Structures are given as C-alpha cells and as structure tokens.
Amino acid sequence: MTQTAHTGFILTRHWRDTPSGTEIDFWLATDAGPRKVRLTAQTSVAFAEASLRTAIEAQITPDAGIELRELQLKTFQQQPVIGVYASRYKQLTALERSLRDHGIKLFEADIRPPERYLMERFITATVQTEGGHASGPVIHNCKLKPAPEYRPTLKMVSLDIETSAFGDLYSIALEGCGQRQVYMLGATPDQAPVVDFNLEYCAAPRQLIERLNTWLARHDPDVIIGWNVVQFDLRVLQKNADKFKVPLALGREGKNIEWREHPGKQDYWFAPVPGRIILDGIDALKAASWLFPSYSLENVAQAMLGEGKEIGDDYDKMAEIERRFQEDKPALATYNLKDCELVTRIFHKANLLAFMIERATVTGLQADHLGGSIAAFSHHYLPRMHREGYVAPNVGDISGSASPGGFVFDSKPGLYDSVVVLDYKSLYPSIIRTFLVDPVGLIEGEAAEDKSVLVEGVNGTMFSREKHCLPAITTEIWKQRDAAKRAKNEPLSTALKLLMNSFCGVLGASECRFFNPRLVSSVTLRGHQMLKQTRELVEARGYDVIYGDTDSIFIWLKKEHPNDEALAIGAELAEYINNWWRTMLKEKHGLDCHLEIEFDSHYQKFFMPTIRGTDMGSKKRYAGLIINGKGEEEVIYRGLEVARSDWTPLAQQFQQGLFKRIFKDEPYQDFVRDYAQKTMSGAYDSLLVYRKRLRQPLEEYKVNVPPQVRAARLADEYNQSQHRPLRYQNGGWISYVMTTGGPEPLEVVRSHIDYEHYLTKQLQPIADSILLPMNDSFTSLTTAQASLF
Template identity: 75%
Template structure:
C-alpha cells in the first residue's frame, strides 16, 4: 500500500501507549481514537534521557567506555539538582540501555535522576500533552501514521465505541458462555449443542462445540466490530483473567487487542494475585474501579447491589451458591435462559456507566491527569506529569524518591466537639482549602529550594522552617489553571470535568505528604496542613467574637451554633454575613502582613434545623467525624444527614441502621420516641426483625493469617468453608471476601449453615443499646431504663 501524506491536522484521543526497543532505537506507539477511526501513531528512534551531577561526569563516561555503550552521549545542561548542583544529561538511543546504565552507576555510588520515567510518559509530559493530540505531518499506511509530531489538542473529545463483556463459568472457572453488548450488537456465544427447540430471542445466540471455538468466536467478534473500550464488572480480575486461563488451557491465543494482539499481563508488585491487563488500542475499564475513581460509594460493590441502588433492578439469580447452582442447572437444562442471564449482566453494566456518566468522567479524568484512561489511582504519577516539565523550565531536575528523610506530617485539623442536641447549626466550608493554601502562600517544591537560597526576609514563611520564593515556583500556577478550569466547567455545567479537576487538585497535598513521591518533604505538606490548622483556629475566634458558638470543626468545615432556633432564611442570612466578614478579614490580613493576595474563600454550606453531636462511647468526650443533622434539601424536603454514624457504616446490621434512622427522625421532629424504642426491642426479641439481623463484613486477609485474634466474621467464614468442603464445593473465603452471618447462641454462624438459635440479647446489647444511649443519655434517658420497665427484656 502506498503511503498517503498527512494534510493539515488530525485530532485524536490517546487510548493506549506502548514502547519497545528496536535495532534503530526506542519506538513509541500511541493508539488513538479519531473521527476517522482508530489510528496507530508510531514514533521511531526516540532518545531516552536521565540526569546526573556534573561532578560525576568523568566517572560516568568511564563507565560508558567500560560497558561499550557507544550510542550514549553526555551533555552539559543549564539545569541543577535541588541541592543546587549543576547536572549533565545522559542520552541513550535505547531506554533499556538507560535503565541498565542506571543500575550500573548506582552500584558505583553514582545517582541518576529521572531514569524511571518511561518513554511514552516522557514524550507526552515534555510537550504538555495529557490525553488529546493533534497529529502534524507524517505519512499514513492503512491506519498507521509515522514520521509525525504530536501537539496538545485540549478541546477535542472523541465518540468512543464501547462494548460490555461478561462471562459465565463453572465453579472451577471452566468457560460456559460469553456475552457482548455494544457496537450495535447483542451477542452471546454458548458452549454446547443448540437445543431442539428454542424460544424467540431478541439477541444473537450462537452455540460452540468446544471452549476453543468460544475463544475463536470472541477473537473474530473483536476483529469485526473493533471497540475502543471494553467495560465489565471485575473485568480484569475475573473476566479477562479467566478468558486467558481458558485460552491457555485449550491452546488458543486470546487476541483482544487491536491488530489481533494478545493481552500484556503483569502482576501487582505487592499483591501478586492482583493483575493488570494492557490491550493494544483498547481501554479496559472495570466498573467497580471507575465508580470508586468518580467518588461513588456503596456498602457493597457487587453488581446486584449497585444495580439495585442505581437502577432499581438487578439480576434474576440470587448470590453465592444459589447463583452457582442455578447457573449449572441452566447450563445443563436451559441454555437460552443462561444466555439471557449472561447478557443481562452486560446490559446492567452498560446502564450503570450511562447513569453515572462514567465514560464522560473517565475521559475528562484522563484529559486532566495525563494518565491512561484505564490507569486508576496514580495521583503521584499525575502530579509528576504536570510538575516535571514546568520544573525543568525553571532550571531543575527532579529529586529521587527517598532523597528526603521520612518524618511525621500532620493531617487535617479536627476540633474537639461539644456533644449535644442543638437547634440551628450553620456549617461554613472553605472552598478547596488545601489548593487555596498552595495558591495563596506559594507552597511549592521549587519555591522551597529557591526560598532557602534567598534572603528569608523576602520570602513567604511556611511551617517547620520553610520559606517559599515569591517569584520562582511551579505548583501555584498549576493549581491556578486547574481552579480556573473548574470554575469554567461549572459555568458550562460540565460536571465530569469539574469533578476530575477537583479530585486532581485535592490530591496534591496528599502527594506531597507521601514518601513514595519524589517531591516528598515534611516541610511542604506541613506548610499546607498546619496552615489549615491555623486558619481553622483563627476562623473559630472570628465566629466566637461575633457572638456564636463553634461546636465542631473538621479540616475545612466549621459548625456554628446560632444559640437559638432560626428559620432557614434567617439562619442562611447569618451564615452569609459570617462568610463575607471572614473572607474580607483574610484579604486585609494577608495583604497587610505578607503582601499576599488571598485565594482563601469560605462558603455557606448547610443550615441544620436540628443537629446532634454524640459522645465517644462510654465517655463524656465529644466524638469526631460523627454527627447527624436535619436539613432541607434542594427539593425543599426535610432530610436527615448522617456522617460516620452506624446508619452510614456497612459493618452494622440493618437492624441497627433502621433503628437509628427511626430514633433520629422522631427526636429531630420533636415526636415521642419512648414507645418506638420499647416496641423495636420487643419486635427484635420476638423474631419479627430476623431478616434485619445479618452481619455482612469483609475479610481483609487470608483466613490462615488470623491466628491470635479471631473476629466473628473469620469464625463464620471458617465454618462456611468447612461446610462447603464437606459438600465438595469450592471454598469461597480462603483468600478473603465478604461473609454474611448471624450471631447465635453458639457464636457467629454463616448463612450457609446456621445450626443454633439467634442470640437476641446480643442484638439488644451490642446493636440497639449503644445507638440508643448515644442519643438518649444527653436527654437524661436510656435504653435500659425504657426497656426494662417493659417486661424485663434483658
């Protein structure tokens, strides 16, 4: 095929990035989604670079000579280390050559800086590219473009082709069926022979004689329909992993990448059972990780629970062994029904992605962070992507991880609370507190180095001896740009972009406080968090000087008791008056004392008509991060908000959740509560609430790791797996997971095998009484006082 030469600019979104060393040097490969279809950009003969102190040049060149690395070059550069030492650049034609050199030099006591930055990330960050690009020049053969240059294209957003994938297997992960929904298709491939009669189906169902044919059909589907994105539930850890396991078992390649390429697997360095899957030209998105990245939370991230919560519907088979037994039955007796169930999972995932607008968030997150779209976590990498190129232009190379000794760094400020039941509590909240501190006080790694080298009187004081430069810094400008972008996203009602920008900005302080970050320095993170402590204390003084009581404060929020009951409008007006006063006070103070323009902004958040702050259980001391309040939501409806209380926590039973909600609703609305408490206790003991007694807890470790302290959930899991083993079923809990159990007169027993009677006294004293007393004791009442007078329930 003759090449065609690129005319003008073609725009694309980076789906995946890869590199390899060839005979001619390092080659970088980017797969893009474009309006004209998928494109592979191949950048050939890319040079790799790292840095070293100039004083080590002779020793480095000697090592290059000894190792025979002729295709390496050492150059003088106008850069320096954070210790103010001039540096040279070491340039190699192959990236593996650079990493081998780094290991050799390290053995001789010579440190290379930034040798760990892989070629695709180096190429993108130094050009200020995050996720979208313009392709300039080059020639195209088929879908491959070479000899081009890439530039940022910040406004471009692609329309991606998405498929939802799900598989069904035996209990031992033998493949039964594969379902695909997307790219205009609804397809199921099923192992076995077609039944003589089959119901009318609204999707394509094709039967395969062997597991090998299942994999071959899947490969062909991907080649024909060519999706950009694969989504699923536990997609990588289960579906793709099990597909690979079956492909290997039956000696057939699994070719889900573009150009018929296999999955590139690698294991997590710490959790070997956790795997990463890289597919050339396709994004693999797990729905659970995508929801978590977008800050969604659920007591359980099972597909059934999330679908019921978000969509109001779920699957047609129960969980655990009921599910496995029914899958086996359908596979034997009713394969069309199994196909329908398989496809239903795909459709639920697609609808969850649509309902939560997850694809829009994932695209904006990639655009904001510079990370590949299916790279979750990665706050440190995102920080480096933004910071390193700007730092280079300020004349510095980045330090290495571990250059600064790890020391304690304070967290957010949490005030002592004043427990009790209150009328009219107003909450004020500092907008993006830590980013605004960075912007106002110029907190910055380069600024810290420059401030230490200059006259301290001219710098901006931080904490723990830190002084920051007024003129030379990088991070404040980055945060300013992100903040302005978020304000614009809000104006345009682009919630996905606004959320992505917020999460990135708010991650910066945590990154600077992480020893795994190359810019870690206790002076940096302390100059943010301790400034926040100072701000909250001064804010409390301002509020109390205005005649109100501060009853609690948490990192960036302050809770103010107005001392008497106010209607919503009046309380909001008081809160807004405090906001205006506090913001004006900061502007005047910072300009007068430090010559700084304040970016600190407190905002009105909530008026609680009723507010409850509990004590720490068994003490008179106010608790922290735990409260409940009655407010009016955006629809004008009264709503009880819970933070950190049992009703908001998954490790308490539904019995406790429902009891706490009912009790708060009565007390906040000044309704009688005594009969409610007595009646709830009576119904619990009589067995009317037995369906609410189930504990559901997570096993965070392997069962054999629990030796000394054996909590109830572990005992229940061991009983369950002993029972499973006796029935020759797979043991579900050996490597962790979630267990559901009841507390019986014999202790914790799993739902799989409950042999003893329910221990109702446990539920009264361990579930209901602690909740009731936390609320009732400030009212001079108690659970025991109410229930023992009604028939001696104990």
Template identity: 65%
Template sequence: MEHNELKGFLLTRNWRDAAAGTEIEYWLATEAGARKVVLTAQTPVAFVEARHRAAVEAQLPAMPGLQLRELELKTFRQEPVIGVYARQHRLLGRLARALETQDIPLYEADVRPHDRYLMERFITAGVSVDGGRPEGTAIFDCKLQPAPDFRPALKVVSLDIETSAHEELYSIALDGTGERVVFMLGEPPAEASEPGDFRLVYCPGRKAMIERLNDWFERNDPDAILGWNVIQFDLRVLQATADGCGVPLLLGRERRPVEWRKHPGKQSYLFAAMPGRVAIDGIEALRSAVWSFASFSLEAVSQELLGEGKAIGDEYDKMAEIERRYQQDKPALAAYNIRDCELVLRIFEKARLLQFVMERAQTTGLQLDHFGGSIAAFSHVYLPRMHRQGYVAPNVGDAPEGAFPGGYVMDSRPGFYDSVIVLDYKSLYPSIIRTFLVDPVGLVEGQYAADTATLIHGPNGTRFSRDKHCLPDIVTTLWRARDEAKRARNEPLSQALKLLMNSFAGVLGASGCRFFNPNLVSAVTLRGHEIVQLTREFVEKRGYVAIYGDTDSIFIWLKRAHTNEEAQAIAATLVKDINAWWSHRLREEQGLASFLEIELDTHYRKFFMPTIRGSDVGSKKRYAGLSVDAAGREEMIYRGLEMARSDWTPLARQFQEGLLSRIFRGEPYQAFVTDYAQATLSGEKDDLLVYRKRLRHRIADYQVNVPPQVRAARIADEYNVKVNRPRQYENGGWIRYVMTRSGPEPLEVRRSGIDYEHYLTRQLQPIADAILQPMGESFAAMTTLQRRLF
C-alpha cells in the same frame, strides 16, 4: 487522508527498544477510526550531577549508545547536571544500576519514553497529529501537539462471561459496538428457538469459543472493553481458557495478545494491556469517581442506580441456577449472560462513567484504564513545568525523613443543639497552595535564597519564592477550568478537575512520590490548622460558639433556635466578613492575594454530637443533624454514626434513624424505644439481624483473636466442603451471618436460635445510651420489663 488535520484521543501507549533507537507507539481514537502512531529513533534522557562526569564517562565504553550533553539545569541541591542521552531506554537502567554502586544518583531515569514525550509537550489525552509517513491506518514519525478540547465518540463493548463454580467457561456475551452476541459452549438443542434481540452462537469446544471471540474483536474493532470486575475475572478466565486450549487470546488491535502484569504491591491484582484497546472496569471507575455503595456487586449497583437487576438468589443458588441452565436451557443462560452486559452499559450511561474517565485522562495524563495513579498524574503535570524553571526532579527517597501533621480536627462539644451552621472552605488545600505559593521548586528557591526579606514565610521555618514556582500556577489553571466546567454543567470534567486538585497535598505527603518532603506538606496542613483556628476566633468574637471543626469546615452554634431564613442570613454575613477579613489580613501582613473562600455548607435545624462511647469526651467525625436548605427542604444527615456504617446491622441503623428523627422533630420517642426492643425480642425484626462484614485476609491467616465474621466463614466453608461445593471464603470476601446462642453462624447454615440479648446489649443499647444519656435517660431503664418477660 489529511494527517496534518487529524485529531485523536490517546487510548494506549507503549515503547520498545529497536536497533535504531527507542520506538514509541500510541493508539488514538479518531473520528475516522483508530490510528496507530509510531515514533522511531527516539532518544531517552536522564540527568547526572556534572561533578560525576568522569564516573559516567568511565561507563561509556561498556555502553555504546550513550552521549553526554551540557544543560542549563540543576538539582534541588543546586548542583549543575548534564544530560545523559541514550539510543535505547534500557541503557539508562543499566547505567543507573552501575552508578548506584558508587552512590551516584541518575535522575529521572525511571520516566518512561512514551510518558516523557507527552508530558514535555503538555499532552494529556487529546492530540493533534501533524505530518508523518502514512502506512495503511498507521502514521510514522509525525509530530504530536496537545488538542485539549477533542473528544471522540468511543466504540465500546460490554463483555461478560458465565462459568461453572470451578471457573470452567460456559458462555461469552458481547453487547455494544457491532454484533450483539453470545458464544455458547455446546451443541444447539434439537428445537432451537431464536433468543430474541441477540445472536446465540453455539461452539463445539472452548477453543472455538476463543477463536470466535478473537474474530469478533477484529471484525467489530471496539476502542474500549467495559465490564464488571472485567480484568480480575472475565479477562483472566478467558486467558486461562485460551492457554488451556493452546490458542492465543488476541483481543488487542492487529490481533495482538493481551500483555499481563502483576501489581508490584498486590500480586493478586492484575493489569491487562491490549495494544489499541482499553479495559475499563465499572467498579474501579465508580470508585475513582467517588461513588459509594454498600456493595459494589453488579446486582447491588444496578438496583440502586437503575432500580432493577437480575438476581437469581444468593451466590450458591446463582451457581446452581447457572449450572441448571447450562445443562437444560442454554438460551436462558445466554439471556442471563447478555443481561449483565446490558446492565453494565446502562450503569456507565447513568453515571456518565465513560465521560468521567475521558475527562480524567485529559486532566491527569493517565491512560483511560489506569485508576489510582495520583503520583503519576502529579508528575505528568509538574515535571515539564519544573524543567522550564531550570530543575530536574529528585529521585524517590531523596527527601528528608520526618513526620507531618494531618488535617486539623477540633475537640467537639457533645450534646443536642438548635440551629448549627457549617461553614466550609472551598478546596482548602489547593487554595492554600495558590495563596501562599506552596511549591517544591518554590521551597528550594526559598531555602537557598540569599535575601529572605521578600520570601513568603510559612510554618516550621519554611520559605517560598514569590516568583519562581510551578504548582500555584497549575492549581490556578485547574481551578479556572473547573469553574468553567461548572458553568457549562460538565459534571464529569468538574469532578475530574476537583479530584486532581485535591490530590496534590496528599501526593506531596506520599513517600512514593519523588517530591515528598515533610516540610512541604506541613506548610499546607499546618496552614490549614491556623486558618480553622483563626476562623473559630473570628466567629466567637461575633458571639457564636464553634462546637466542632474538621480540616476545612467549622460547625457554629447560633446560641438559640433560628428560623431557616435567619440562619441563612447570619451565615451569609459571616461568609462575607470572613472572606473580606482574610483578604485584608494577607494583603497587609505578607502582600498576598487571598484565594481562601469560605462558604455555607449546611444549616442544621437540629444537631447532635455524641460523646466517645464510655466517656464524657466529645467524639470526632461522628454526628447527625436535620439539615435545611435555602428552599426549606429538610434531610436527615448522618456522618460516622452507625447509620452510615455498613458493619452494623440494619436493626441498629433503623433504630438509630428512628430515634434521632423523633427527637429532632420533637416527637415522642420513649414508646418507640420500648416497642422496638419488644419487637426485636419477639422475633419481629429477625430480617434486620444480619451482619455483613468483609474478610480482609485469608481465613488461615486468622490465628489469634479470631473475630466473629471469621468464625462464621469457617463454619460456612466446612459446610461447603461437606456438601461438595467449593470453599467460598478461604481467600477473603464478604460474609453474612447472625449471632445465635451458639455464637456467630452464617446464613448458609444456621442451626441455633437467635441470641436476642446480644442484639439488645451490643446493637441497640450503645446507640440508645449515646442519644438518651444527655437527656438523663437510659436504654436499660426503658426496657428492663420487656427483657424480663422474654
């Protein structure tokens, strides 16, 4: 094997302390198959202020394996530091705890060895392997360098299990790489028929199922396990089953076990680490890629993305049917099981999720199956650049306390409008960072600069260096990469780059980030306030009216109805002039190049901004409009209104859409209101009356002010116990219920008649009055007669 030409993509990473030093283990996906890279005798490092050298030296006799070295680095307080090098990484933790009793901070001791090795070499996911000592498919003590363009074809398997209502394992399905198979508990029927396009393997016991699963993974050797809630349910149940049978669950490469750990802030959330393999959950991947669905159930997502699913009734009908198939028709259960695997694979393909998570890993430095992690991603790209500027990073909690403002939201002018254009600043916060050189190192340099005349002056007295900074250059690199990705139509990469750039301001405002500083975040958000306010002044000097603005956008009323062509032309002129104005202003005032770029987002032929319910004050983040694109295509848009919120009933959402669309298009609407109310009262809309709400806590935690959804859930679980079924809601979840004359009742056990007056007064009337009152009309006046009749 030509190891000096080998390229790989990082799958998993780990470290362990050995006698000779800390060892780092990486598993790579390569075109020649998976390879393990082991780097032995690594030397972890942390930093301490040089003035505390004597205190550190006093600890050395009790901690052999530590060495101190002089370095040309300093803290954000301008204190020189020395390096503390350790034979084992855990020694740094011991030293940090010992020094903590003397109020002496040890900097960067929490950076894990496998992460530091990568970040200091600017490696994120793609690597090139140089040299080393080969042993089978493993390579020892090679050198890794970045290979940012390398993307192998990953071998994936979709895994799904079926269980009883009490999580007793019935079957395991595997689809994708290698054999397409279902392992089924039980003996084959006397007249077993072939299931079709997959193997059905009967197992005499659950121990045999786990052993066959372990063998399957060793034989087929996938890089990634895909699934739906795959870690929190499927793998968790498989582990519990294996433990119960006294057999190991060996899903890692080299037949190594799954390593489980709990989320530090959410103990019920589990992480499943497998050497050489990643588990990628479809729900987490979709959310990370900013997909939105009313429900993230496999059935709901399949129906919306693929136009098909596999539903066999509600949750209890489904469990009853699974139980029936297990007892009476195991081939049918196997077909149902592997259908889930197939749907997951197709969703990943349709939404390009695997490409997205790979591009995200390459962009952020996070492992493929680590979602969230914005702070870790920021540290990965920032720390090595900061070190090269001569600084070590502060510890979490070192920053000054204080609040900072969020995005600017302009007071709105409620009402109906013709011809509203929305102008939007492209990636406003990243462009502010890039334009005004907002940066942690730059802020420190400005704070301690002797000559302030050449600095960039920001909000709240902040000052930033013009020539010593990191973040503006990082943003510039990502911005250009995104422009290239868009030109290449690489949507997964474009999305990953956009999400990373847009996360930076939020990360700097997170108290869990080592670079958190209220003054730093305010330099971004307050500059955003100024930009939107000055943009408002600019457009109003042109004779238009700014009726609303939110963070990076401004809604401009053109004062009268315009054709789409006229509105597009006005918008183009404003865009050109605003961008030119910023370029001139910033060059003249501070000698800065402007990267602020406003662009046309939408032209609304008709637009509605409601009031806050029960007042005359305009609402925020709530509006609707009939948008028109450059080609003249129309679309109804709803933001923050009941139409866009899942906790309102379909009755309300359908009513709001119907009423607004008629008003926007100049169609008669009075008869629609009265007919809709009458149809509701007469029972014609009963299928639209269901509330679907989330129980965010355990049912027992609700003691005071118990909301309707909790009352319904309690009724449902009381019924479940009565009919000898497991409780469904005691730990939270989603509940569907209707309002009856006896109060909220779940769909599982509805006994009373519908409270139609509730739906008229609590669902239809608030929506109608918000829309009708500006026109001098009301829902009550239109529907009084119908309500009396019913």
C-alpha cells in the same frame, strides 16, 4: 506521502527497544476511526551531577550509544547537572543500576519513553498529529501537539462470561457497537427458541474464544467494560485460552493481553491491550467517588437502576447456571447478556465513560490507569520544573516522619437548634495558591540571600515569590474547574477537583519523588491556623463554635432561627471572614488571597454524640436535620452507625427511627421499648445480618480471630462437606448472624439467635449515645419489661 492531520484521543501507549532505537506507539481514537502513531528512534534521557562526569564515562563503553551533554539545569542541592542520553531506554535503566552500585545517582531514569514524550510537550490525552507519513492506519514519525478541546466519541462493548463453579467456560456475552451477541458452548438445537439477540453455539471451548477474537476484530470497539472484568472474566478467558492453545487476541491488530501482576498485591493483575481501553465498572465507580456498602453488580444495579440480576445468592446462582447450561441454554444466554446490559446501563447512569475521558485529559494518565495521583502530579510538575532550571530528586532522597493531618476541634456534645456550617472551598489547593507552597519555591527560598522578599511558611519554611510551579498549576486547574462548572460539565469538574485536591497528599506520600514533610506541614498546619483564626472571628460576633474539622466549622446560633434567617446569617458570616482574610493578607504579607469560606448548610436540629463510655464529645460523628434542595426535610448522618456498612440493618433502622422522633420533638420512649420487644420476639430477624469484609486470607488470622473469620471458617467447612467451591479462603465478604453458638454464616445457621447480643451490642450503644446527653438511657426504658430478659 505526507499524512493528513488528525485530532485524536490517546487510548493506549506502548514502547519497545529495537536495534535502531526506542519506538513508541500511541493508539488514537479519531473521527476518522482508530489510528496508530509510531514514533521511531526516540532518545531517552536521565540526569546526573556534572561533577561525576568522569566517573560516569568510566562505566560507559564507546559503542554503547550513550551521550553526555552539558545542560542549564541543577539538582535541588544546587548542583549543576549533565544530561545522559541513550538511544534505547533499557540501556539507560541498565546504566542507572550499574551507576547505583558505584554510589552514583541518575535522576529521572524511571520516566518511561511514552510518559517522557507526552509530559515534555504538555500533552495529556488529546492530540493533533502534524506531518509524518501513512501506511494504512499507521502514521509514522509525525509530531504531536496538545488538542485540549477535542473529545472523542468512543465505541464501547460490555463483556461478561458464565462458567461452571470450577472455571470451565460456558458462554461469552457482548453488548455494544450495535450488537447483542452470546456465544454458547454446545450443539445447535434442532428447534431453537426465539430470542431477541444473536445466539451462536460453539462445539468446543476454544471456538468460544475464537469467536470472541473475530467479533472484536470485526466490530473494533475502543473500550471493553465489565464487572470485575480483569480479575475474573479476562483471567478465566486467558486460562481457558492457554488450556486450549488458542490466542486471546483482544487488542487491535490481533495483539494479546500484556499481563502485569500488581507489585504489592498478590494475584491482582493489570491487563493492558494495544489499541483498546479496558475499564472495570467497580474501579471506575470508585475512581469517580461513587460509594456503596457493597460493589457487587446486584447491589449497585439495585441502588442505581432499581433492578438487579435474576438469580439470588452465589450458591443459588451457581446451581441455577449449571441447570440452565444443562437444560435451558437460551435461558443461560439471556442471563449472561443481562449482566452485560446492567453494566452498560450503570456506565451510562453514572456517566463513567465521560468521566474517564475527562480524567485522562486532566491527569495525563492512560484512561484505564485508575489510581496514579503521584504519576499525575509528576506529569504536570516535571516539565514546568525543568523550565525553572531544576531536575527532580529520586524517590527516597528526602526522608522524614509523617506530617500532621487536618485540624479537628474538640466537639461540644448535645442537641442543638440552628447550627450553621461554613466550609473553606478547596482548602489545601487555596493555601498552595495563596502562600505559594511549592517544591521548587522551597528550594529557592532556602538558597535566597535576602529572606525579606520571601513568603514565610510554617515551622521556618520560606518560599520564593517569583520562582515556583505548583501555585500556577493549581490556579490553572482551579480556573478550568470553574469553567467546567459553569458549562455544567460534571465529569470534567469532578476530574479536576480530584486532581487538585490530591496535590497535598502526594507531597506527603513517601512513594513520591517530591515527598517532603516540611511542604505538607506548610499546607496542613496553615489549615490549623486558619481554622483557629476562623473560630476567633466567629466567636467575636457572639456565636459559639461547637465543632470544626479540617475545612469546616460548625456554628451554633444560640437560639432557634427560621431557615431563611439562618441562611442569611451564614452568608453574612462568610462574607465577613473572607473580607478579613483579604485585608490581612494584603496589608501584612503582600499576598493575594485565594482563600474562600462558603455557607454550606443549616441544621435546624443538630446532634453531636459523646464518645462511648465518656462525657467527651466525639469527632467526625454527628447527625442533623436540614431542608434539602427540594425543600424537604432530610436527616444527614456522618460517621454514625446508619452510615456504616459493618452495623446491622437492625441497628441502622433503630438509629434512624430514634433520631427522627428526637429531631421532630416527638415521644421516643415507646418506640425504644417496642423496638426492643419486637427484636426479642423475632419480628426483626431479617435485620440481624452482619456483613463484613475479610481483608486477608483465612489462614493469616492466627490470634484475636474476629467473628467474621469464625463465620467464614464454618461456611467453608460446610462448603467442603457439600462438595462446593470454597468461597472465603482468600478473603471477600461474609454474611452472618450471632447465635447462642457464636457467629454462624447464612449458609449454615444451626443455633438459636442470640437476641441478648443484639440488644446489648447493637441497640443499647446507639440508644445511649443519643439518650445519655438527655438524661435518659436504654436500660431505664427497657428494664421494666421483664419479658425482655
């Protein structure tokens, strides 16, 4: 029978080759519940130069199910192409490998069937079904079309497990779908304490996993969330499932996880499951541009929610988990569930699920595909490029060296009153729109006979005024973002901004099929020209430009101005610069201007330090005092130690205190002396901890061993002596202090603190970067205190 139309959100996408052809499955979240769309007999396509048709036919057996067709398309080298159609996708990829061995290229053979189906129909994540026939929740061979306005209401569950120090499964907690559930290994007690959640005991580890499978089938969430949920929780669950020979059926229809190891990252795994999205809280926060010095659940929960886990450091945690498992299982269940609830609250606080939905709707990527700038670019660009008559090159077809990045002015170090910052709005996307920078546009420009009608780029590039794709894509996304901002849809606005701002970087990535240094230079070098021109315009108005970076310019107003007056000057300068660009581009180049500089901020006090050991101004490092949106004074730090996680709290608090006094024109000398004295006396010992990341396994550090590695080796030697699991062999984060015996981990500090190290390596560099431009220094302020040395 004919299926009723459904509007839905694509949760997952899968494909398989069958004897009758390729099948594609899309699981949808709809208002009527989950639905699976199955499309059968899907043909896969790649492209080849038409001149190679005979050579290709020689490699195809008559019964292979592969067909060659003439098409009105061509390569970037202006060669006509044919379509190579296969009834099964693996046939196409096998043919691509065979032809490659004979020196014949197939283009776009790496586009998988689900992505090809969606992109060619301009579908991202929300769809409407048409026709087809139903069999239970499965809709067969319907048509899909975009449904851009639809947003789903997804059912979400937070999952967390507790284990022994050696990965033995103790409990599984679930919070979501209206349930708060913990499954605990052990016998049901005769008198169970009263808890405010469902606590069920399981006699064997395999029963824990069986209960989890049953819970997911019964409550049927669309999304599973957790903290490091794939790399830890699901990996541990899978190992236990394999050990006890029970399936880990987390997918809809009882499907297993389809594990895939990251090709360039050892022991890093993806865990796609049919019908459900799995979202890791850490990766989701990073994708949404949330920054934390540490992404541990404890640190993020404290920062965002003002509370954290109830057990302290990792070793206390493992010991306490073991104690609770042996002596107080309800307390362990409560702790397990608390982690689930913290993750759920973080997702709500950061609006992460809404962001992931909007991101999928914007990019065309599956919601749990959290990288993928290149894939998102291809999803938007390929179908539009095909309609302009071109097929895409393969990765590696174009070679070249890296393109220049954003332009940074040499800074003028010192302490200033009244510095105004102007910022170009989405600089690189606006350059793409204004100067029509585009892969197809560049190819068309190179092939054009009449160069006078083209747009002149940078370093001899020429772009078509009529035939291009990326400017229109960028304009569409720009307008969508403006609409999202007007509607106060922050998740959508952020997703659109991130996508639009990724375009220039994608064109400069050698892993992208459209990689071309000439294209990237046409954007970045144009940005250089713009920043230099902007400086000339500002200085012609009598002000000084003391710094500039990529899309921002820092303007000293030459004297102190009240905040309102400085804001007015900044707004007037922005209007003047924008008018200049509009007039010049229209009159000289016949181009519509999409460049827009905006007032960004006014620093009542602004400090630009020198590069250590020189009198040259630093770059990307400054501090300034502003009046924030609440009308309060606030010090902004960029690139300085207070904003960097690899400096100690001792140094960060010292820098904050020193800047506060200098910006407020308060005496600072006694503060410096007292801080140094208290450091030496041990009053600040709690602030001396370094926390640094080990970016590779310990055994790979052979020469020039940094302090954090030395500390980590000491820590694991101690752990081994205490029969504890080793923590640092494969990297991670280490906390340590500097002692007279060198760096020592917090797990085992045996030597006295090296206070001299903290004075000369932490406090003095910070003080001198601020004080030397003021003809003062840390040494001159502290050497009189003989007791310090």
